[in-house]
Amino acid sequence: MAISRSDLDTYLADLLKVEKFKDYCPNGLQVEGSNVIEKIVTGVTASQRLIDEAIAHNAQAILVHHGYFWKGENQAIAGIKKSRIAALLEHDINLYAYHLPLDAHETLGNNVQLASQLGWQVQGSLGQSLSLFGKVDGLETGATLQRKLTEALDFDVIHIGEENDEIETVAWCTGAAQDELERAIEAGVDAFVSGEISERTVHLALESGVHYFAAGHHATERGGVKALGEHLEQRFDIEVQFIDLPIPV
Numbered sequence: 001m002a003i004s005r006s007d008l009d010t011y012l013a014d015l016l017k018v019e020k021f022k023d024y025c026p027n028g029l030q031v032e033g034s035n036v037i038e039k040i041v042t043g044v045t046a047s048q049r050l051i052d053e054a055i056a057h058n059a060q061a062i063l064v065h066h067g068y069f070w071k072g073e074n075q076a077i078a079g080i081k082k083s084r085i086a087a088l089l090e091h092d093i094n095l096y097a098y099h100l101p102l103d104a105h106e107t108l109g110n111n112v113q114l115a116s117q118l119g120w121q122v123q124g125s126l127g128q129s130l131s132l133f134g135k136v137d138g139l140e141t142g143a144t145l146q147r148k149l150t151e152a153l154d155f156d157v158i159h160i161g162e163e164n165d166e167i168e169t170v171a172w173c174t175g176a177a178q179d180e181l182e183r184a185i186e187a188g189v190d191a192f193v194s195g196e197i198s199e200r201t202v203h204l205a206l207e208s209g210v211h212y213f214a215a216g217h218h219a220t221e222r223g224g225v226k227a228l229g230e231h232l233e234q235r236f237d238i239e240v241q242f243i244d245l246p247i248p249v
């Protein structure tokens with residue numbers, strides 16, 4: 001079975017409500033390839049390694065969370081960007097990328113997927129942000145939640161806070177969202193989980209008493225694109241393969 005390039009673009013724009021987001025990159029088809037798509041490779045980031053995998057697997061499309069053409073970057077197609085785009089064009093591979101729409105989607109998004117991986121109960125979002133909050137599965141401590149995250153995400157999770165403190169309420173935002181910790185402090189939750197950590201985040205967590213868990217940018221953002229690929233595979237009877245290329249952050 002197959003789907004056309006434009007049908008897939010239209011379907012994903014509608015499913016992910018792309019027009020509702022003001023983003024730092026274009027969401028949708030970023031690089032045009034073959035008109036007929038029988039096989040899609042999904043992954044977190046459109047790195048050269050992922051492109052090489054897609055070529056090796058004879059895919060006609062790559063679907064990612066982190067694509068190209070970010071606001072503020074050099075617009076010239078040169079260097080690493082040239083090599084990546086040249087490889088896509090040479091092999092007639094379409095590149096579809098969905099950033100904020102894939103963080104936020106109510107069933108397939110990174111944030112909801114993280115909650116379901118950990119068995120957390122979603123109670124709402126923190127104000128107008130992408131961050132969600134809710135309850136952990138049972139009662140955790142700093143140490144047990146660090147261990148559960150480490151096992152679930154297969155990532156060396158950094159925990160800032162007391163090991164023996166009890167944790168019942170949690171807020172989270174996948175990726176680079178460590179500064180959402182401030183919103184979590186205002187909301188009064190016990191813990192905040194995100195992907196990355198900066199020096200300032202350590203002090204903010206310790207002085208506020210809100211536990212902070214840095215669970216990996218890549219590791220927390222696998223869920224959305226993987227779930228989206230599985231959805232497409234069922235919906236259109238095409239072949240979709242998620243390729244995980246873990247990194248240390």
Ligand SMILES: [Zn+2]
Nearest residue numbers: 175176217221
């Ligand atoms: Zn990200």
